[in-house]
Amino acid sequence: MADKLLVNPIDCKGHAACAELLPEAITLDEWGYPVLDPRPLPPGLERHARAAVSACPTLALRLQRA
Amino acid sequence: MTAVTDSTESDAAVGLPRLLPPPQEKRARQGLEQHLARHGRLPYRDRAGTLIRDIESAGLTGRGGGAFPVHRKLQAVSDAADRYRRTPAVIANGAESEPASDKDATLLWLSPHLVLDGLQLAAEAVGADTAILYTHANRKNDVGARLREAIAQRQERGIDRVPVQLAEAPARFLAGQETALLSHLSGRAAVPTFMPPRITERGLGNAPTLVQNVETLAHLALIARRGPRWFRAVGTEQEPGSMLATVRRLDGQPKISEVPLGIPLLTLTGELRQDGAVLIGGYHGTWVTAGQAQQLTMDNASLAKAQAKVGAGIVITLPSDRCGIVETARVVRYLALESAGQCGPCLNALPRIAAALAEIAGGRFRKGTLEDVDRWSDQVAGRGACHHPDGTTRFVASALRTFAAEVALHKAGRCSAASKKPFLPVPQATARAETDWI
Numbered sequence: 001m002a003d004k005l006l007v008n009p010i011d012c013k014g015h016a017a018c019a020e021l022l023p024e025a026i027t028l029d030e031w032g033y034p035v036l037d038p039r040p041l042p043p044g045l046e047r048h049a050r051a052a053v054s055a056c057p058t059l060a061l062r063l064q065r066a
Numbered sequence: 067m068t069a070v071t072d073s074t075e076s077d078a079a080v081g082l083p084r085l086l087p088p089p090q091e092k093r094a095r096q097g098l099e100q101h102l103a104r105h106g107r108l109p110y111r112d113r114a115g116t117l118i119r120d121i122e123s124a125g126l127t128g129r130g131g132g133a134f135p136v137h138r139k140l141q142a143v144s145d146a147a148d149r150y151r152r153t154p155a156v157i158a159n160g161a162e163s164e165p166a167s168d169k170d171a172t173l174l175w176l177s178p179h180l181v182l183d184g185l186q187l188a189a190e191a192v193g194a195d196t197a198i199l200y201t202h203a204n205r206k207n208d209v210g211a212r213l214r215e216a217i218a219q220r221q222e223r224g225i226d227r228v229p230v231q232l233a234e235a236p237a238r239f240l241a242g243q244e245t246a247l248l249s250h251l252s253g254r255a256a257v258p259t260f261m262p263p264r265i266t267e268r269g270l271g272n273a274p275t276l277v278q279n280v281e282t283l284a285h286l287a288l289i290a291r292r293g294p295r296w297f298r299a300v301g302t303e304q305e306p307g308s309m310l311a312t313v314r315r316l317d318g319q320p321k322i323s324e325v326p327l328g329i330p331l332l333t334l335t336g337e338l339r340q341d342g343a344v345l346i347g348g349y350h351g352t353w354v355t356a357g358q359a360q361q362l363t364m365d366n367a368s369l370a371k372a373q374a375k376v377g378a379g380i381v382i383t384l385p386s387d388r389c390g391i392v393e394t395a396r397v398v399r400y401l402a403l404e405s406a407g408q409c410g411p412c413l414n415a416l417p418r419i420a421a422a423l424a425e426i427a428g429g430r431f432r433k434g435t436l437e438d439v440d441r442w443s444d445q446v447a448g449r450g451a452c453h454h455p456d457g458t459t460r461f462v463a464s465a466l467r468t469f470a471a472e473v474a475l476h477k478a479g480r481c482s483a484a485s486k487k488p489f490l491p492v493p494q495a496t497a498r499a500e501t502d503w504i
Contacts, residue, residue: 008260009409010451029445033410 003046003063005036005053011060018061022052034061071172072313072321080300083324084308085284086176094176095212098219101179108183108225109290110190117191118144121286123294125306130159130242130279131347131378133305133366136286139276142266143192146274154194155270156228157251158185160201160280161235161242164348165400165491166380168320169310170280174201175209177284178216182230184283187290189228192276197228199280200247202235210234236503237495239349239404243452244277246406255503257406258452279378281310300326305365311379318385318489327376331362334381343384343468345490347377349397350457353390353468373464382490389483391472393490394465395420395427401458403496406503412455415446419462430479436466 005025007018014032024045025037041049041063053061071086078089087094088104096104111117122137147154158181162170174181181199189197199217203210213232220226233251235241241256248269250256269275278286285307289297298306305327313321313334323334335344338356345353352374354362362368366376384390402416422439425431443459450456466473475482497503 008451009411009449010260012410014410029411029414031410031414033414033449035445035449 003041003065005049006062006064007034007036008060011058013058015057017055018052021055022048072323082308084288085173085180086324096177096179098179106291108186114193117187117290120289120294124289124297126285126289128279129281129309133376136282139266140191143274143276146267147193152273154192154274154276155196156185156189156194156276158199158280158283159242159247159277160199163239163242164378164380165493166348166382167312167378169312169322169379171209172322173281173284173310178213180284180287181280182216182220183287185230186226186228187287188276188278188283195228197230198233198251199230200233200235238497238503240406240454247277257408257503260451302328302365304367309379311381314382316383316385328363328365331359331364335359335383339386343390345382346374348380349401350461351377351380352464355468385489387484388489389472389481390465390469391476392427392483395423396488396492397490398423398462400492405454409450411446411449415442416455416458418442426473426476429476429481
């Protein structure tokens with residue numbers, strides 16, 4: 001079962017650490033807030049995704065079972 | 067009360083109005099005695115679940131804008147109450163925050179007892195011991211005093227089994243949004259929250275909570291008395307029943323009509339000029355051209371063809387001496403300022419979109435402005451905690467589609483409007499401080 005990224009847009013303050021650690025699935029909008037790829041996370045990226053989740057200073061990013 | 071109700075003899079033939087007083091009592095508020103004489107006593111069921119089945123057969127959907135099937139919410143709250151062994155709460159949502167809408171305030175003014183009946187019956191159906199009526203009562207004339215009087219009268223007569231509390235919503239566009247409402251009633255600012263556990267599971271004080279629009283509850287109170295077949299006598303098979311609509315024609319004054327779902331849109335707007343336009347569903351709604359309007363009926367199945375929705379029943383005809391782009395720009399500025407400012411995409415993109423629209427409205431706008439609006443709209447879609455950015459960008463996109471010819475005129479430094487007088491209602495006061503949300 002593939003995992004899916006989820007951001008709490010209220011908690012997210014645009015630190016952008018996630019986009020740096022997981023550019024394959026997270027890009028930034030023109031104000032520096034993350035845009036998540038809506039597709040399930042490709043296999044092999046779980047470790048990077050978990051790193052991105054851990055790096056969020058406001059704990060706004062989550063990895064959810066799809 | 068500014069709103070007048072609009073009904074005709076032909077309505078009476080199909081049993082309308084149902085919720086509002088009959089035409090001969092136009093604008094007469096239904097006191098408790100009149101209410102009981104017209105509708106009869108409150109039909110408590112004393113058996114859990116039977117009303118939910120009737121509401122399902124009736125096919126009643128939420129009249130606050132979402133059109134969600136009412137029986138599913140009732141069932142969800144009832145199930146959650148069993149699962150968690152918690153007594154639920156029921157909230158009547160009358161925080162009609164769309165500036166162009168006046169149907170809930172009118173209903174509360176003219177037929178408060180029907181709403182209060184619905185609140186009691188919904189409370190009984192899910193086994194709630196808490197009932198709250200959430201409105202802008204103290205801001206719109208003195209409907210608050212009237213409601214307090216009605217509640218006291220019912221208490222004295224022993225009609226209400228669950229005591230009803232009145233709660234005042236702040237004058238914010240998002241105050242009626244379900245999670246904002248819950249925040250406010252929990253003692254916090256009336257701002258949306260992100261994916262709480264479902265309110266039907268854990269809402270007020272963590273109890274399973276039913277939130278229904280006041281008009282929805284009024285329909286529920288009549289279905290409880292007259293049954294699903296009566297309810298389905300008007301409306302379409304898929305979208306049965308009647309609905310309250312706030313209609314503004316060229317004079318801009320709101321008229322509240324109770325109409326069957328599925329009536330031709332032109333019944334509400336009257337004849338339209340060929341180059342006319344109609345706004346359906348309010349400021350998160352959709353502009354359509356007169357040509358489209360002629361093909362549409364007031365139900366979601368039909369309105370979907372023009373990417374529109376019934377919403378909370380707002381139908382506004384743009385006068386031919388006004389500019390749809392200028393009007394839209396003014397409203398979008400208001401919507402941007404009404405963002406709760408919690409989510410980055412909404413906080414950043416809505417003011418940019420508003421500024422770009424103001425530029426287009428002002429004429430001779432810079433190359434790339436339209437592309438900017440498109441791109442920002444795409445970026446913001448689905449990225450807020452609530453649907454404010456999505457609703458706003460949908461409204462903007464419909465304006466740029468519907469008024470494409472006007473946009474081209476503006477590009478050339480012209481504008482078709484003969485009058486600069488603002489038409490669409492926009493509140494003057496926007497939120498400046500945290501306390502404006504409380």
